[in-house]
Amino acid sequence: MDIPDIKSHLSIETVLAYYGLRADRNNRLLCPFHQDKTPSLQVYPPTNTWTCFSSNCDAGSGDAIEFIQKIDKLSKHDALLKATELAGAGKLPAAPVKPDGATMGTDLAGTFEKLKVNLFKNDKALAYLKERGLEGVECGYSTGKEMKGMKHCIVFPLKNKAGDVVSLYGRRILNNDTAKHYYSAKRQGLYPGYPSSEAKTLLLTEAVIDAANLMAMDNGQWIIDNENTGILACYGTNGLTGEHLEAVKSLSKLNEVIFCYCSGITTRN
Ligand SMILES: [Zn+2]
Missing domain, CATH: 3.90.980.10 (DNA primase, catalytic core, N-terminal domain)
Structure with a gap:
């Protein structure tokens, strides 16, 4: 595949979805390149390009390959390899490097x-x-x-x-x-991960899939927008582990746990 081939086979939606992101109906989403409180990143599906309109962000604009390059902090060459794989051909490059420079390992x-x-x-x-x-x-x-x-x-x-x-x-x-x-x-x-130490409210679900559903609701933005709200999945009805309990105990600002179990939602202070 050459570069024009990759570009024609790889939609910006596929790239976003690969990173667990999705644009809203106006093709906007919270920009992953800066601490975004309002959806500042506009995507343009017809051209598979994007622009961040926040003045607090230096990401600018780019195409699908540049999105991969920036988000994974890859060289142009490695971003192309990854884009080729996502477009349906080629070999997957090494696991991405995290922003702090450590590999996922x-x-x-x-x-x-x-x-x-x-x-x-x-x-x-x-x-x-x-x-x-x-x-x-x-x-x-x-x-x-x-x-x-x-x-x-x-x-x-x-x-x-x-x-x-x-x-x-x-x-x-x-x-x-x-x-x-x-x-x-x-x-x-833990799934989807350890809650923010700022969490005042914690949504506790019975199963991983329930937490995933909550995350998907409204594009996850009602949770992502609010660092005071955490979400945590148990591993089934008997799946509240020591690791869950330790994580919950460490939330010093926590004052509310909302149980999101199948039988209904109850609140306990
Ligand atoms: Zn931005």
């Missing part, structure tokens, strides 16, 4: 990056996300080759305090098997 993080690319090649998985109202949430798809025991699963990352992917949760989307939930070995980390 673990094999699991690298595997999750591959699963994220898989997702865009699988129509059934994309249809499932749409049907379940999960579009725009960071997740991947495992055919079973990449993650043994997670065949035909939508895969969500569990993260440690530093935000690294430390284990994976898979939800099987095919068949009516009784077993639908899978975790990678030595389950650890």
Whole structure:
């Protein structure tokens, strides 16, 4: 693939979705390149380009490849390799480098990056996300080759305090098997991650998929906009672990936990 080929095969929506982002109906979203409180990033699907209109941001404008280059802090060459992979050909480059310069490091993080690319090649998985109202949430798809025991699963990352992917949760989307939930070995980390230390309100859900649903609602912006609100998924009805409890105890500003369980929503102060 040459550059014009990549550009014609890779939509800006695909790139956004790969990074767990989605534009609203006006093609705007919170800019990932600066601390954005109002959606300042405008995308232009017909040309697959974007512009950030905030005066607090130096991202400027660019195309889909430049978006990848900036968000992952890659060289032009590495951004092209990644764009080629997302456009449906080529080999996936190494796991992205985080903004602080440290690599994600673990094999699991690298595997999750591959699963994220898989997702865009699988129509059934994309249809499932749409049907379940999960579009725009960071997740991947495992055919079973990449993650043994997670065949035909939508895969969500569990993260440690530093935000690294430390284990994976898979939800099987095919068949009516009784077993639908899978975790990678030595389950650890929280979904969607450790809540902000500023959180005053915590939404606690029964399952990963419920938290993902809350995140997808209204493009996740009602949570992202509000650092005083945290969200945390338990791992099923008996899935409140020591790690959850430690994380909740460490929230010094917390004054409200809202239980978002299937039987309804109750509030306790
Ligand atoms: Zn910006």
